[in-house]
Amino acid sequence: MEGKKISKSVLKRLPGYLNYLKTMPESAPAHISATALANALGMGEVQVRKDLAMVSDGGRPKVGYLRERLIDDIEQFLGYDNTTDAVLIGAGKLGQALMAYNGFSEYGLNILAAFDARPKAEKTDDGKPIYHVSKLSQFCRTHKVLMGIITVPAEGAQEVADQLIAGGIKAIWNFAPIHLDVPAGILVQNENMATSLAVLSVHLQAQIKEEKEIKK
Amino acid sequence: MEGKKISKSVLKRLPGYLNYLKTMPESAPAHISATALANALGMGEVQVRKDLAMVSDGGRPKVGYLRERLIDDIEQFLGYDNTTDAVLIGAGKLGQALMAYNGFSEYGLNILAAFDARPKAEKTDDGKPIYHVSKLSQFCRTHKVLMGIITVPAEGAQEVADQLIAGGIKAIWNFAPIHLDVPAGILVQNENMATSLAVLSVHLQAQIKEEKEIKK
């Protein structure tokens, strides 16, 4: 069902369902139940059922969801059917890797151009223009860009964020390992490697400790 | 205080504190309060205070925490003082970008080697060897590697994960956009761009809707 308020926790699980549904083989049955999805992804079936109910009303008792329909509903909910224009700042290795990744169009994301403090080329590997950062703000305004992707080193990130906001941007995807100060209404989504590493590290510490216990 | 059970939510916030503390200028006062930290990061002060209390007992009323001490306590808690050896599989653009990023040593992470199904060179840009994936399992065993970083395309990821587990690995940092099936005891940390994009996309959809409302 559309229009309901959705929690961030639910929202973050949706891409997982979507991905699984989209990568199912053609030969698979046209319908899928919340239970089946839950088992495949190692999740609780009640949770999956509730999540799906938030974004689709195509579920039928005994049958489940029509896969095609469910995919459409999730994509519509996530806004992947509308294209979002974005700019990327910092044409270093990570930036280039992101630009080269063609998969973003699947998520309705369209990177128009890259910006860099010291552009080393006129175009990225995949043919998008690379401009000097001084043109960032103006470019965002004229192209009505709503999203900026920051892949510059930590030192320059806040300055870039300020420029983006001056250019009228509403959301920032931040790969720089630093907290960005932004006004209310601007969303900063941190792609935080450090967070992931912390989770991994603590797990491994516990693992090592455990092994030592056993050896005793 | 050491030894307490820590929740994942707390754990995920620690790297943020650590990063802020480490990037403070030398000239800053030697002590910092939970309140000051909270304000700087735009968080609730009670939450920060409680989080810090989980990892350090160096807090003193009226004074706060000695910065150096707090940094050490967090790093110790996260296990950054112990070095973890890792391997990376998939020496494509993203893989190379990660290998080239020197910052991982700060987190106690040491990438020993890269593996690829079709190695294009003998060494990465920063001089680490690139081997054929057929040697992956054996390498992990002989070097007692505990962590694998997967940067191969989705299709190959499960196979790589299986090899890693066969090699005795205990944690996987997965950049492939796919759900990995692993036995209990193995941690998979998904670095999920799709999740971040979903959050950003939904925010922008709401933003666009709002603007249209205003124009009416």
Next chain:
DNA sequence: TAGATTGTTAATCGATTAACAATC
């Protein structure tokens, strides 16, 4: 001493899970 800041105990909030009724 007075006041800032800590750490703890209790109250609130939100999300997950369990139980159950509805339905194809």
Next chain:
DNA sequence: TAGATTGTTAATCGATTAACAATC
């Protein structure tokens, strides 16, 4: 019809926030 699966309502769990006592 019987049973699988849905969606909903209630119970549990965990995390956040608020209130307060302790302390330097």
